[in-house]
Amino acid sequence: MGAEAQRRRTRQLACVLEAVRASGNEHPSADRIFARVRAVVPTISLGTVYRNLHRLAADGRIGIVHLGERLARFDPTPGGHDHFVCEQCGHIEDLPATPLDVEAGAARQAGHEVTGHALVLYGRCRTCGTETP
Amino acid sequence: MGAEAQRRRTRQLACVLEAVRASGNEHPSADRIFARVRAVVPTISLGTVYRNLHRLAADGRIGIVHLGERLARFDPTPGGHDHFVCEQCGHIEDLPATPLDVEAGAARQAGHEVTGHALVLYGRCRTCGTETP
DNA sequence: CTCGGTGCAAAGGGTTTGCATACAT
DNA sequence: ATGTATGCAAACCCTTTGCACCGAG
Numbered sequence: 001m002g003a004e005a006q007r008r009r010t011r012q013l014a015c016v017l018e019a020v021r022a023s024g025n026e027h028p029s030a031d032r033i034f035a036r037v038r039a040v041v042p043t044i045s046l047g048t049v050y051r052n053l054h055r056l057a058a059d060g061r062i063g064i065v066h067l068g069e070r071l072a073r074f075d076p077t078p079g080g081h082d083h084f085v086c087e088q089c090g091h092i093e094d095l096p097a098t099p100l101d102v103e104a105g106a107a108r109q110a111g112h113e114v115t116g117h118a119l120v121l122y123g124r125c126r127t128c129g130t131e132t133p
Numbered sequence: 134m135g136a137e138a139q140r141r142r143t144r145q146l147a148c149v150l151e152a153v154r155a156s157g158n159e160h161p162s163a164d165r166i167f168a169r170v171r172a173v174v175p176t177i178s179l180g181t182v183y184r185n186l187h188r189l190a191a192d193g194r195i196g197i198v199h200l201g202e203r204l205a206r207f208d209p210t211p212g213g214h215d216h217f218v219c220e221q222c223g224h225i226e227d228l229p230a231t232p233l234d235v236e237a238g239a240a241r242q243a244g245h246e247v248t249g250h251a252l253v254l255y256g257r258c259r260t261c262g263t264e265t266p
Numbered sequence: 267c268t269c270g271g272t273g274c275a276a277a278g279g280g281t282t283t284g285c286a287t288a289c290a291t
Numbered sequence: 292a293t294g295t296a297t298g299c300a301a302a303c304c305c306t307t308t309g310c311a312c313c314g315a316g
Contacts, residue, residue, distance in 0.1 A: 008270060008315050030305080045273045050306065052271090068199045068251060070281080071305060084240045084247070095239040102235055104254055106228040107217045111259035114217070118201060120251045121237055126244035141290050141295060163281080178298045183281065185296090203305080204280060 007055060015040050016052040020062045020074050027065055027073040027083075027092045067092070067120055080116060086125035095121070140188060148173050149185040153195045153207050160198055160206040160216075160225045200225070200253055213249060219258035228254070 007013065015037045020028070028036075034049045053074055056062045063075035067085055075094070082095040104114035140146065148170045153161070161169075167182045186207055189195045196208035200218055208227070215228040237247035 006270095010271060010315075012272070043273070045275095046305095047274080047307075048272055066199065066201045070203065082236075082239070084243070084245055086245070087248075093240075093243065093245070095243075098236055098239070103215075103231055103252060104256075106215070106231070107226075107254050107256070110217070110226065110228075111262070112217055112219070112226070112254075112256055113262045114254050114256040115220075116255040118251075118253045118255075119236060121240050121245075121247050122249040122251075123240070123245055123247040125246075129244070129246045139295095143290075143296060145297070176298070178300095180282075180299080181297055 007059070011041055012037070012044050012048050013052045013055065015044070016049055017056055017061060020053075020056070021076045023074070023076060025093055027067075027075055029071045029073055031071075033074060066118070082119040082121065084121045084123070084125070086128055087122055088124055088128040091125045091127070093125070140192070144174055145170070145177050145181050146185045146188065148177070149182055150189055150194060153186075153189070154209045156207070156209060158226055160200075160208055162204045162206055164204075166207060199251070215252040215254065217254045217256070217258070219261055220255055221257055221261040224258045224260070226258070 016033060019033050019036045023033075026032075030046070030050055030053060033053065034044070034046050037044050037049060053062070053064075057064050057074075057078075060078050063078045063081075065073045065075050065083060067073060067083065073092075077094055079097070081097045084093045084095055085091070098117075098119060100114055100117060103117060103119070107114050149166060152166045152169045155169075156166075159165075163179070163183055163186060166186065167177070167179050170177050170182060186195070186197075190197050190207075190211075193211050196211045198206045198208050198216060200206060200216065206225075210227060212230070214230040217226045217228055218224070231250075231252060233247055233250060236250060236252070240247050
């Protein structure tokens with residue numbers, strides 16, 4: 001990652017990055033980013049949002065997360081970390097990356113070289129956990 | 134899972150299940166299932182394949198797997214288990230499910246109740262590992 | 267001036283769905 | 292006879308892309 005220097009610094013690129021960075025742990029879809037950037041740069045198009053999101057991800061400045069839905073979500077934290085999803089309220093939370101050694105045991109025993117992973121945990125978050133469904 | 138008894142036993146449902154079961158560790162897409170079932174039931178439609186795949190999954194007879202691509206893959210093994218994906222040759226392999234306790238530590242420390250997970254490991258498989266890219 | 271970025275709009279791929287019909291029960 | 296499952300085709304959703312113009316360098 002990081003051919004970043006050769007990119008032109010456009011208003012659109014900066015605003016997309018800013019929108020992702022301001023999103024906390026919401027993990028917004030491209031759609032949501034589009035809506036928010038549009039409030040600042042009303043002429044921006046969805047295509048440009050997608051292109052800039054992919055550029056930022058390729059440069060390692062943001063992360064792309066797949067949580068088993070059809071759409072991609074975007075994450076201000078680029079590094080490989082895990083996610084928790086509350087099945088009741090939809091809350092998504094970043095978790096520190098589980099060390100590969102902990103998980104890769106079976107794959108390594110099978111003779112595979114493991115270089116990365118994606119882990120999503122499902123359950124009930126702190127807030128929903130004590131309530132009755 | 135398991136309202137299965139109230140389903141009508143149609144040729145299409147049986148063939149879709151059979152196609153998934155015969156797929157080994159290929160983890161075929163709906164498309165591939167469609168092509169194969171069509172060789173046996175030439176009139177079947179893609180819509181019917183999708184509907185039956187979802188029924189089978191709802192009944193716990195097959196599994197649905199998301200590997201970070203946009204399409205869903207289908208797995209004859211329904212239980213919660215992990216997957217290894219070779220980034221060089223695309224080989225997909227089932228792995229025994231990692232015990233939740235191993236992974237859920239951080240989420241539990243944050244006060245969340247973890248009930249399930251999806252884990253995909255990426256790397257180079259046994260076959261590709263010894264070769265130079 | 268150059269060439270990468272933008273906006274628009276159309277195409278793309280995977281998946282879902284409405285409807286009339288067929289068929290398992 | 293009843294009502295679910297099917298086939299067809301259109302709609303859907305998210306995402307990507309071709310093209311002419313714009314603007315950062």
